[in-house]
Amino acid sequence: MKPINNKMRLWILGGILVIISGLVWQVHVWSPLQDQKDELEVELSLVSQERDRLAQRLERLSDTEENHRKMEETLAQFTGLVVQGNSPEEVSAHTQLWVQEFLENQGLLLKAYKGLSPSKWRDYPLSRVQFQLGATTQGLSDLLENLETMEKAIRIEKLSINYRRSRENDLLVSLNLGTLFVEGLKE
C-alpha cells in the first residue's frame, strides 16, 4: 500500500476539519435555527388563520343592520310582554299595582290581596298574587276580558266566583294571578 505523505495527510486533515466544522454547524446552528423557523411558520399559519376567522366573524356580525333592527324589535317586544321587575316579589308588586289601578278605574272593590310563594313554569319562576274582591257581573267581565286580551305575561292561575245577593257587587271573587318572571331583563 502506498504510504501517505505529509501533504496528503495535511489535505486529509483539512478535509476532515471542514467536514467536522460543517457537521458542528449543521447540528448546533442550522438544525436549531431551521426547527425554530419551522415552528414559527406553523405558529404564523395558526395565528393567521385565527386572525382571518376573527375578521370574518366580526364582519359577519357587524355588517348586519337587519340583525340590529331585529334585536331592537325583539327587545322591544320582550320588554312589552314581560312585567318589569328584578325579582318575583317586585313583579308581584307591579302586577298588584296594575290590578289595583284597573279595579279602581272599573269601580270594583278590592277587599284583600296577598303575595303567594312563587311557582314555576318550565324553568322560569312564576310570581303569584291572590286578590279578594267584590265585583259586579260587568266589572268581572271587563276584568276577565282585559286579562285575556292584554299582551302581558300574566295569566289566571285560579279563579273562584261566588254569587251573593247584595246591593252592589253581588259577586265575591277570589283571583290568583301568575306573572312570568324573567331574570336578566336589564341585560
Add this chain to the structure above:
Amino acid sequence: MNLNNISLLTKDYFFGSPGSTLTGRDIIGLHLEKEKLHYVCLTRARGEWIPARPDPALEPLGSVEEPAPWSLKQFLEWLTVFPLVEGASAPRKRAVYLTLPRNCFSVRDLQLPPMPMEDALVSVENSLPVCCHLPIKDIYHDIHLCRTIQGNINALIVYAARRDMDEYLNIFRETGHVDSLRGIFPVSFGIGAWLNIQRYPMPIGLMLPQDSACELAVFQKKGCLFSGTWPLSEGTEAGDLLAATAKSKFQGLGENIFYLHNGGTPALPSPSPNRLDQLPLVGENPGIAAAAPALSGQQEISIDGTPPRLKTFQPVRLAVPLVLILVLIISLMTWNVKWGISSNQKEIKILKTEIHELKKELEPVEQNRKTFRKAARILEDTREFMKTKPALFSHINEIARCLPEDTWFSHFDFKSGVMTLKGESPDALKVIEALRTSSMFDQVNLKGSVNRNKTGAERFTLTIKFKDNEADK
C-alpha cells in the same frame, strides 16, 4: 484594478506554475549582454505594474556597464547590501528573471499532433536524448509548449550546457538571491511575450541581431513557435532562407517579419497604443523582455536545472476558494434562516396585536349577539307562556251562549284548566248536552248528584275541562 488584471491574477492562481504565485512580489527583469546588464524593477500598485526602486540607491530602470557576468554579480550584490543600510525598509519579496542572448542556448523544435499538454511534455522529454546534441547529463533544459490554432502542439526544447548556466546560478547563490530566481531563458522568448502584451498582430516574426549571431523567432499569442540563428558573418542571405522556411511553415506569418535592431528593414513599428506606457520599450531596455513572460501570463521557462513548469490547472488551489465559497454559502444560509425567523417573529407579533384588537372589537358584538339570542329565546318562551293563558272570558261567554233558558250558576271555580260550576236549571242533562256541543271544551261532566228543589229546578255541579294546551306540557 481592471478586469484584465483580475483575469490575469485568477489565471495565475489557478493555472500558474507550481510554487508560490507572483502575488505580492516585485518583479526584476535582467538582460545580460556581453558588456552591459539591463535591469527593470516593477511593483504592483493599484492593479498595475509600475517601475519601482529595487532599493533606495538604485533607479527603477537602468543598466550596469560592466562585462558579463560581473555586471550581474554587482547588481545582485547591491540588492543584497542596500537593504542592510540603516534606515532602509525591509525589501519586498522578489521574482527575478534573467534573459541571456540567444547564442547561449540551443533550441530544437518539434511538432506534435493534438494531445493533452501533459502527454506532450512527457513525449518531448522522452525524445530529449535524440534531439539534443549534448549528453543529457551535461545540460539544463526546459520545454516550451505552445498549442497552434490547428490544435497541434509546437514544442521548443531550450537547453544549454550546465557549466555555462552554473556560472550565473552560482552568482545568484553567492549573493543570496537564488530563491528569488524564477527564470533564465533566451531574450527572444521574453520579447515574444512583450509583443503579445503590446498586442502586435500574430503570428509575427522578428529578426534579432545579438552579439555575433542573428536570430529569427516566430511568435504567436501563446508563446514562441520557432527560434533559429545564423552567424552574422553569413550575411542576410542565411536570414532570408530561414525567413522563407518560416513563412512556409507557419500559415499567416506572411510578410509579418520585422527587424528589432541594427537598422534592418522593415523595422518593428512602435506599439500603438503603448500598453506599458510607464515602462521602457523593449528596444530601449531589454530588461522588460525578461519580465514580460510573467506579465503576459505565458508559460515561464527556466534553463536552470529545475523541471519544466507547465502551466496546468492546479486543482489543489481550488481548496481555498471552495472553502471560502462554502463559508459564504453557510453564512448566507444562516443569515437567510435568521432573517426568516426574525421576519416571522415580527409578523406573528403584528398578527397577535391585530387579533387582540379584533377580540376587543368583537367582544361587545358577541355580547350583543348573546343577549339577542337569549332575548329571542326568552321572547319565544314568553309567547309560549302567553298561549297558556286560560281564555276564561271567552269560555264563560261560550258557556253563556250554550246554556238553555232559566239556567244560572251560583258558584264558579277554575283551577288547572278545569272549571267547576254549581247552578240550577230545569234540566241538568240539557245543560250538559248543550255545553258538550261546544268545540271549546274537552270534557263536560256532571259531578255528584243532581237534586230537584221545590220549584222543580235541578241543582247540579258540573266540571268542564279545557282542551289541553301544548305549551303547558
